[in-house]
Amino acid sequence: MPGMNGQEAPTVAGLLRLSVPAILVGAVSALSLFLVEETAHLLEHVLWVDLPGLFGLDPDSGWWIFAVLSVTGLAVGAVCTFVPGRGGRDSATVELLAPPLPLSAVPGLLLASLLVLAGGVSLGPESPIIAINTAILVALTVRFWPRIEVKLVVLMTGAGTIGALFGTPVAAALVLTGVVAAAAGGGALWDRLFLPLLAAATGSLTMRMLDGPQFGPTGIEPLGAPQPSDLLLGAVVACAAALIILAGAAVFTPLHASFRRLRSPLLYTTLGGVLLGGLGALGGPVTLFKGGQQMADLIRDAGDLTTTELLLIVAVKLCALLVAATAGFRGGRIFPATFLGATVGLVAQSLLPELPLSLALACGVLGAVLAESRDGWIALFIAVVVVGDISVLAVLCLVVLPVWLLVMGAPKMLVRAEE
Incomplete structure (x- = not known):
């Protein structure tokens, strides 16, 4: 066999x-x-x-x-x-x-x-x-x-x-x-x-x-023929999304250890739930759950949100991911990272309206998922799946290279041994 x-x-x-x-x-x-x-x-x-x-x-x-x-x-x-x-x-x-x-x-x-x-x-x-x-x-x-x-x-x-x-x-x-x-x-x-x-x-x-698909439909206009400036802007967006995940990774193990000082899962997971409740009340329903359908809703309604409001969503979702992942809840981090990357893309697009939305979203997702998973293949494919646009793939294959250099030696959202 x-x-x-x-x-x-x-x-x-x-x-x-x-x-x-x-x-x-x-x-x-x-x-x-x-x-x-x-x-x-x-x-x-x-x-x-x-x-x-x-x-x-x-x-x-x-x-x-x-x-x-x-x-x-x-x-x-x-x-x-x-x-x-x-x-x-x-x-x-x-x-x-x-x-x-x-x-x-x-x-x-x-x-x-x-x-x-x-x-x-x-x-x-x-x-x-x-x-x-x-x-x-x-x-x-x-x-x-x-x-x-x-x-x-x-x-x-x-x-x-x-x-x-x-x-x-x-x-x-x-x-x-x-x-x-x-x-x-x-x-x-x-x-x-x-x-x-x-x-x-x-x-x-x-x-x-x-x-059907795990990520809700977004109806994003395809990128079409990429421009030379797309490579630079895409790399900036992807690196920004990666840096946000890396910032969370830097406090991941200490935060995990802090919750474990309460010793009992009944105590530290309940505390985590209380903290998540406060974060959810602050960020609203769009910051809850794994983020697949919430991401599609956010992309659809992004025109009604200011840059400051989008940044608040990024901050709340990142804190919610960190608390949920370190306080004993059972679940994966790729879906929330995808949501975070897409939101960073929306922030970039709100600051630079000339930046194509499909490129901003795909590069944001690429950077966040790569920083979380350290797997370039899954980051590339999720980025393409989210925007539903194969034309972004050529740009992403180049954008992924500087992002990989950024994340390859950095801490990961992973505790190497049980406390």
């Missing part, structure tokens, strides 16, 4: 035999993501529509936002304290692809993730859903296909889930090239990407059939 440890090169027969498991892994990854997000949407409707309607309250009021996020913090803290598995690993301490969790940790992680997604916390689903899918699919594979290496299942599951999350199997495959190349000792790289790409394509197509 083809493995990922470099001991034997994949064969045609081996790839064909494993194609069915790869397709199943991709489909199950997408279906799992869909079910989690649909359940979260139902709970979100209860918290932000049904309950305030029952009491005749405005769900966009600062008091309601403060109350919901504070209670969400308490609820997530209770899950991480009392539920078996303690809600899985602290999201601040793990990369997207991590060793599989025991199945006993999945219910707690699932419950914590649903609370985060529905409660308006500024984190995305990518980190917990990959962990949930990996735990489940590794357990199923060990049971039904014991000859398939766990490492390969982890790669296929990560690829399938990333494909479902970001709507492009190519991005998922490219994200894994570094991992696969490091493990490959024989055979062509594409031999070893065959199964992850198959899982990613299946996950992407399954999710699109079930729920």
Whole structure:
């Protein structure tokens, strides 16, 4: 059987035999993501529509936002304290692809993730859903296909889930090239990407059939033929967005340690919820949740906002991301970083109206996602997906180079070891 440890090169027969498991892994990854997000949407409707309607309250009021996020913090803290598995690993301490969790940790992680997604916390689903899918699919594979290496299942599951999350199997495959190349000792790289790409394509197509793209429609005018000045302006916007994320990364580990001084997740996650409530009341509904639909709403309504108001949204969202990620909430940081990058692009466009909107948004997203993920492929593809304009890709491929030089040696939003 083809493995990922470099001991034997994949064969045609081996790839064909494993194609069915790869397709199943991709489909199950997408279906799992869909079910989690649909359940979260139902709970979100209860918290932000049904309950305030029952009491005749405005769900966009600062008091309601403060109350919901504070209670969400308490609820997530209770899950991480009392539920078996303690809600899985602290999201601040793990990369997207991590060793599989025991199945006993999945219910707690699932419950914590649903609370985060529905409660308006500024984190995305990518980190917990990959962990949930990996735990489940590794357990199923060990049971039904014991000859398939766990490492390969982890790669296929990560690829399938990333494909479902970001709507492009190519991005998922490219994200894994570094991992696969490091493990490959024989055979062509594409031999070893065959199964992850198959899982990613299946996950992407399954999710699109079930729920459409993760980012809301923006209706942005295409860039068209780029101008020489676009390279300089785009690099400035991208570097500005990256610097904002790097500023957050510089305080990430100290902030994480500060919350852990309270020792109990019930205490520090509740405190985080209270702080998020205050930030949400200050920034308004657009600064809540993972940021996909909120980003589309902000782009649509940006003409009604001043530069100062957009800067306030950037500041609030960055603080919300930092608090949510370090105070014990379970969730990923790519979606909020995407929102931040797009908002930086809107700030740039408000200061320089001649700057094309699609370029400003794409470069802002590129810089923020690259600084958060340190993965140029996923930053490029998310930037293109957000604006829906392939004509920006050539500019982005050059803009990414100075941004990479800026971020390559800088701190990352990641705590290297549990406190």
